[in-house]
Amino acid sequence: MANTKKIGDLLLRSTHLEVDNIVVKLRALRVASLESRQRHNRPPKLPSRRILMGVAEGLSAALFPNRLGSSDLADEGVDHYVGHTLNITLRELMVQIQHELHYNSGSAVLSNEDRERSVAITQAFARRLPDIYTLLESDIVAAYEGDPAARNVDEVLVCYPGIMAITHYRLAHELHCLGVPLIARMVSEIAHSITGIEIHPGAQIAGSFFIDHGTGVVIGETAIIGQNVRVYQAVTLGAKRFPVDESGALVKGNLRHPIVEDDVVIYAGATILGRITIGRGSTIGGNVWLTRSVPPGSNITQAQMRHEMFEGGAGI
Amino acid sequence: MANTKKIGDLLLRSTHLEVDNIVVKLRALRVASLESRQRHNRPPKLPSRRILMGVAEGLSAALFPNRLGSSDLADEGVDHYVGHTLNITLRELMVQIQHELHYNSGSAVLSNEDRERSVAITQAFARRLPDIYTLLESDIVAAYEGDPAARNVDEVLVCYPGIMAITHYRLAHELHCLGVPLIARMVSEIAHSITGIEIHPGAQIAGSFFIDHGTGVVIGETAIIGQNVRVYQAVTLGAKRFPVDESGALVKGNLRHPIVEDDVVIYAGATILGRITIGRGSTIGGNVWLTRSVPPGSNITQAQMRHEMFEGGAGI
Amino acid sequence: MANTKKIGDLLLRSTHLEVDNIVVKLRALRVASLESRQRHNRPPKLPSRRILMGVAEGLSAALFPNRLGSSDLADEGVDHYVGHTLNITLRELMVQIQHELHYNSGSAVLSNEDRERSVAITQAFARRLPDIYTLLESDIVAAYEGDPAARNVDEVLVCYPGIMAITHYRLAHELHCLGVPLIARMVSEIAHSITGIEIHPGAQIAGSFFIDHGTGVVIGETAIIGQNVRVYQAVTLGAKRFPVDESGALVKGNLRHPIVEDDVVIYAGATILGRITIGRGSTIGGNVWLTRSVPPGSNITQAQMRHEMFEGGAGI
Amino acid sequence: MANTKKIGDLLLRSTHLEVDNIVVKLRALRVASLESRQRHNRPPKLPSRRILMGVAEGLSAALFPNRLGSSDLADEGVDHYVGHTLNITLRELMVQIQHELHYNSGSAVLSNEDRERSVAITQAFARRLPDIYTLLESDIVAAYEGDPAARNVDEVLVCYPGIMAITHYRLAHELHCLGVPLIARMVSEIAHSITGIEIHPGAQIAGSFFIDHGTGVVIGETAIIGQNVRVYQAVTLGAKRFPVDESGALVKGNLRHPIVEDDVVIYAGATILGRITIGRGSTIGGNVWLTRSVPPGSNITQAQMRHEMFEGGAGI
Amino acid sequence: MANTKKIGDLLLRSTHLEVDNIVVKLRALRVASLESRQRHNRPPKLPSRRILMGVAEGLSAALFPNRLGSSDLADEGVDHYVGHTLNITLRELMVQIQHELHYNSGSAVLSNEDRERSVAITQAFARRLPDIYTLLESDIVAAYEGDPAARNVDEVLVCYPGIMAITHYRLAHELHCLGVPLIARMVSEIAHSITGIEIHPGAQIAGSFFIDHGTGVVIGETAIIGQNVRVYQAVTLGAKRFPVDESGALVKGNLRHPIVEDDVVIYAGATILGRITIGRGSTIGGNVWLTRSVPPGSNITQAQMRHEMFEGGAGI
């Protein structure tokens, strides 16, 4: 009996977690943080990752209703499904665009100008969807043709993480160009977390692009990729490691990622850094570390690179 | 007042997104795409990734009800839980199998033969579950014994991404062998997106297999892995990069991935390509790039490989 | 008519999946497994990954309510939101802590001592939240300052997978230190599966830590990382590959991972193994393979390392 | 300590609920019940109330998308919303219709004839929706005109339980006429449970029908109600209490409920029993108990009825 | 084989439901309906019943957090729970209020005035919550004291449908008085559908009001009820049945329901109609039909009323 009583007292006393104190301390820290950023009284309301996940899923389903949408859809209902999904999804996107514009403005309320802009961006984005579809079809065909294991194009669409990453990229790229780079980045990061493939929405990638396996691929903000390029897992198209300026500070926004011309193949683990050009039709071997341009038709292997590195030293 | 009116008109006008137009354009593109693939009037109905995620989760919970199933399950209820979960999950799987068979047949409706086959495949798969359990137990023990940080086998099961990847692989492999390779691939890709580990369902992997850390691992379709093999993150067991035939076209379906014999350890970042054999008990060092067979008991390091590469050039 | 009848019989017969048999077999295997581990009649009840996902999300939202919490939160409601979220989340965590303590005890019921301990751990963890906030703020600023593409600190918080990984790590590290390493590991693995970044909760990481891109990063249990360190994708801070003792068995729990001092930058794909020290202010180049200590201010490149390796051979 | 142990043992022992035993007993009872009904091996699969609730809600939303459908629907999206909702809802209904037809057939599998019939019924039902809309519009206007408290017709639609009951009735009545009386009854009962108004789907009710307040209203299977009838709460249009035949058994299926002609008003609590006719334009007072026909233009009050009853005795 | 083919064709043909046609027809009917009501191009957007259900539940939980809120709430967390719930719920309510004001205005967009008004109404409503709490406490005590079966006041709150109906009424009454009668009515109807008790939000009801059992109770818009009144199931406080004016049209908005003074008890099934007064402390027996005022302390039974009715005829 006494024992039972003791347990009770203990529990009553011990389960007090002093949440009130923690709330007060966290508030103080938040306020200090806002003040240090001159955002006092303007706490940020950012676009929501959770809602953008739904938007990306909705847009994918509208583009490929039979394969990525509701699997028990009768043919008769496809257009209604696509239309309804777009109506819902585009309006959710518009609200997120308003959040980004509002956040950027730093003003207390959304201005009429920004509200108008959110509508214009959404309309422009919507009009781009058929072109995005066409590009994605070319990517899917490229995957089918480029992978000995692929049995048909439909399988490619539902199975290949590269296709999901490119789909998110192509949607995000339009948003990036239309002036909402934060949302674009968030859409792109959603695919990154699912596929392990990171493509910055600012990159420019032509049609028939294929990423196989894909985990660990990184494609930087100013990269340019031509038609019919194939890339394997863990390939980096990155910035060179010391992008220094005269004052020693990091240079921002310059053209710092590679240009990959048409019909190039880049094998797994290759690292290509800096504003160099990989000439049309070249092949870059696995694990190659490349920081200089190569002419069209090159066939670069690790062995060559190592030899070169050992011989001549490296600018890297 | 006039201002308010203006906002209103603006909003009314501007929120029209012309979804109807986009729906029409997307339909035209879909129809053209179907026609170019000779699938006119037979839009594909594919297995659903979302449902297969539930199937994979249900099967995992049925195999390990105490550890991966409902955590507030009383002992008395475990068998009912397992039985009920299997009843629901296997029937959902059977429907997905029907989708794959139907898709492959290209006919308008599911034939009786394919319906019978879907039942037979599901039954055969169900009967394999106890053997899968036994294999997975050996994998869990291997992980426990192979990782200095592992404190007990239960922790391994709930924490290690490698175990999740192998569980999905072992389920997917059975489905692959039973004739539903698309579903098998989708199940395998679910684990890929969660763990960053990609194992093709066609690979053959014996018991006591351990993948540590795992992000970036790729194991190809025709790879064969013996008993008690250990593999670290970013290891590739891939095809050699130029699988050419006499006409210059990609060769499909040939045996193009490595054979790894019993008791081999492959350290992080090693890339092993082509139909070569890693002899029993060998150790392959980190970042090694290997395209030739090695005899049993080999101990291959990067330094050796580079020396060799530098000396003799490379067949790669 | 006869045909219809036949289909019916077929379906009735064929849809019997013999689940009962499988349930019995799985039970026998489970019992055997428990017995082999001396856990007969004590099937493990482990913390739930699904619930810990909610806990990690709730704690993140409580720390950054405007940016990661509910996006339609009015300012007036922030403290109530934070307080309510903590009340719910911390109590869910406390239950999971009880599961881990109970599991470890091996006894049939949770002892009073373990119940008391679960409360004390939760209280101690809660009191650490403001300090965790301060550390995370320093990490966010570091990301903003370290990435040319980052436009503001808020974007960093919602977009960068590295920040998510560090947030989970910092929460998990406290739990690890407070005596619930399994929960700590599970929280850390949640971030691993989302970001491809694996940080063992036992690692010690000072403030202003930045991981860019991040996929494939592995940081081991006994690693120590100083202030203001920057790390890129696919970097490994691992154990050397042959941690042997005199009897040939794996050594457990020794200090086997690198020490990285303040202000170090480690580029993509670098692999740093063993209890070595990277001196303050050093730069480790991309893809470098490093198994020996380097003094402060070192600038290590692949070319150097290969030269060294070729010249002197390698202990690795 | 000993105490703690005791609690543990107790809990382990006591939480065994012998569910296995109960499952076995319930199975025996179910089997016996099926056998007594000659349904051995044919356990009933009935339409699902939960799914029919969704169907009824979906159909209501398709009929009145602005008022009962999604409240944040842009005008542009209404047709897609209606179309998509109908596509989904009608197919769900079709499956439920197959369950009812299959149940009635008593055969092991759904025959081709019944599958064809399910499609035909669904098509016929769908074609009736515009007429149902027109009837419901007349009901809504009648409610608006008949209730001094109603401010506009839109309010009537979203607030008045009578409108919900009539909507379900009008949908259910079509289903009843098309040969699926069980589903019709279930749809009708859904409204009964929400509104307290029970209208048998077999009743025939013309347009401009208004039920005010409504709780306790019962309208029987063979009742016939003309245009522009108004009914208040707790009104019964029932069968007379002794529907006997010569052998003393309950007579089934005969015409046993009242005929109410156009423009009749029936006040709260009135009970009208048997195959009698309430002539056009009559008013039946509150709580009146009526078992004989009354001519057009009658004004029946409780006082009259009681006088009559007291004077002449009662056939009732 | 041929048979299978036939089934397929049949299904393809027959499952076409011509939804497009129905959508077109329903649109034509909707447009015609809007035009007949002069609402062309202004389809109504009304408050949402589903959201108001959440609002009513949230407000109930905020008022009685221990008993109606989350049952696993620690004491420490109650205020945060109440605060958070109010923050969320009141803002949802504010949006619904904007819908009602916008609907009433008939203008294309919500005016600034109406937006301001929505805020003011929400604020005023929020300030009334403590008084509503006090009234509800008096109602709960009255129920406890008035029902021989009630064991304690907490049971009354969670079990008695009358308490739920009164809670909704008291919330709805404030909203009615603050100028949003449609939302008020919808909140009241939510309770009506759950309890079978209909109380018009316009009614004025003092404290310590108790409704026992309750199904079928109807209390009209202009009814006034004093302190400490008790009412049983199926009681109507209604309008007299012929509220005529000189022109023969229905009179709208006049004072047409009873005044019930303090300390009155009205037994089950009693019907009290018209602007009459039931004097303080009276008792009205079961099933009594009353259309004239009665002085304080009256004890009215059915027998009396019938005698009177029979003797004197009836004005009813």
Place this chain on the structure above:
Amino acid sequence: MANTKKIGDLLLRSTHLEVDNIVVKLRALRVASLESRQRHNRPPKLPSRRILMGVAEGLSAALFPNRLGSSDLADEGVDHYVGHTLNITLRELMVQIQHELHYNSGSAVLSNEDRERSVAITQAFARRLPDIYTLLESDIVAAYEGDPAARNVDEVLVCYPGIMAITHYRLAHELHCLGVPLIARMVSEIAHSITGIEIHPGAQIAGSFFIDHGTGVVIGETAIIGQNVRVYQAVTLGAKRFPVDESGALVKGNLRHPIVEDDVVIYAGATILGRITIGRGSTIGGNVWLTRSVPPGSNITQAQMRHEMFEGGAGI
């Protein structure tokens, strides 16, 4: 521009709802209320209506798995479904029982005795389920035989609100007898809110009981009902209206509701009050008001009763 600014300021100012103030006031009222009831520091934790709804649904599904459970259940899976549902549902019920026992005890923590009792009650309840099944089967058959509109017993189970009310009653009655009257009442009220039928769990009702239509039925706590009784809508088996004792206070807990013997039929709207006996085989007509016992075989009509009432005055 100025206008936009004004809107912003307005919104910022006006959307402050002063929730903090309201939280403080509500707390003060709650504390005062607890103190007035001597429950200071012991705020009540009551069973949850929402969870009990799930429990009631789960138990119904376990009793009638084919008809009320999952409609896509294969025969093979029924026992696992029933077993799993019982395992989950009974344990949820056990927790709710602990809440009720804890609440009653008034002590700070649940005592071991009450925990033991909760287990014992749950076990005893579980063992009663087969008998409850048998009683419910008799009720279903009675409904089928008693309603000319019923086509088969399965329809009765899924359609008739009376069956749902009786199912809840029979479950609640066992719980009432086992010592958890609050939970019993809550289970019973769940059915009341869905069906409009109120049966106090304390009532004693033998088999083959049928309630037709049902809205408005009230059956009191001490009512006793024999075999094969039929009851229609709006029937009250209540307490007489003046249950006074010598001191003028309400008498609690006495036997105050009717005894209805076997084979009685009570038509709609009949009101039977007080501890009277309706003799075996009697018929009570619609709307009859009865407060005295009647012998077996009576046939009571309204006309008789009114005559009697008028002649002799009334004890009521």
